[in-house]
Amino acid sequence: QVQLQQWGAGLLKPSETLSLTCVVYGASFSGYYWSWIRQPPGKGLEWIGEINHSGATNYNPSLKSRVTISVDTSKNQFSLKLSSVTAADTAVYYCANSRGYDRIGSYWRYSFDYWGQGTLVTVSS
Amino acid sequence: QSALTQPASVSGSPGQSITISCTGTSRDVGNYNYVSWYQQHPGKAPKLLIYEVTNRPSGVSNRFSGSKSGNTASLTISGLQAEDEADYYCSSFTTNWVFGAGTKLTVL
Numbered sequence: 001q002v003q004l005q006q007w008g009a010g011l012l013k014p015s016e017t018l019s020l021t022c023v024v025y026g027a028s029f030s031g032y033y034w035s036w037i038r039q040p041p042g043k044g045l046e047w048i049g050e051i052n053h054s055g056a057t058n059y060n061p062s063l064k065s066r067v068t069i070s071v072d073t074s075k076n077q078f079s080l081k082l083s084s085v086t087a088a089d090t091a092v093y094y095c096a097n098s099r100g101y102d103r104i105g106s107y108w109r110y111s112f113d114y115w116g117q118g119t120l121v122t123v124s125s
Numbered sequence: 126q127s128a129l130t131q132p133a134s135v136s137g138s139p140g141q142s143i144t145i146s147c148t149g150t151s152r153d154v155g156n157y158n159y160v161s162w163y164q165q166h167p168g169k170a171p172k173l174l175i176y177e178v179t180n181r182p183s184g185v186s187n188r189f190s191g192s193k194s195g196n197t198a199s200l201t202i203s204g205l206q207a208e209d210e211a212d213y214y215c216s217s218f219t220t221n222w223v224f225g226a227g228t229k230l231t232v233l
């Protein structure tokens with residue numbers, strides 16, 4: 001059973017750096033790409049970026065200048081840092097896998113199969 | 126890569142079938158089969174319903190099915206049940222991931 005558990009600060013002031021971490025249980029860490037996704041209150045989902053076990057990253061161009069995603073394979077963890085936050089960054093942040101290697105079919109499967117529980121991050125002065 | 130276009134809302138009565146569309150372009154939905162669909166109940170994380178246009182993960186009801194024609198992918202829910210009332214999102218991958226704005230399904 002694959003489980004993702006995430007944590008991080010829930011209240012930030014403008015200009016601070018958002019920091020979240022997600023730990024993965026029950027999955028081969030190297031067999032997936034790992035993503036961060038956010039959802040502003042009452043709005044839709046926005047993909048932030050992804051990373052693989054080797055540290056290769058892929059970011060949403062609209063957020064790229066402020067985003068850093070890193071990985072610690074020894075702990076099966078990956079992390080998100082978003083700098084210079086404003087009120088517009090207030091959202092529920094989710095960690096999820098974004099690709100997974102299907103060993104039966106021997107191909108990469110493109111989907112968000114497993115999700116963390118979400119963390120509400122509020123930016124307010 | 127622009128967001129995918131979904132209707133803001135759809136509705137149906139119990140037992141009926143509904144279809145939610147997801148329109149992209151020839152550069153994403155029309156050219157790749159990396160379309161997936163997610164169900165989200167209030168206060169919950171999204172749940173994968175369909176991946177790669179038509180495939181259902183293990184454990185997802187066969188009342189949910191996916192298809193694609195040209196630049197538009199579709200999610201069909203048959204035999205509507207009260208528990209299907211939720212928000213539904215499509216997603217596509219090219220060099221980046223993009224989501225649709227979401228569709229609110231109301232079961233009358």
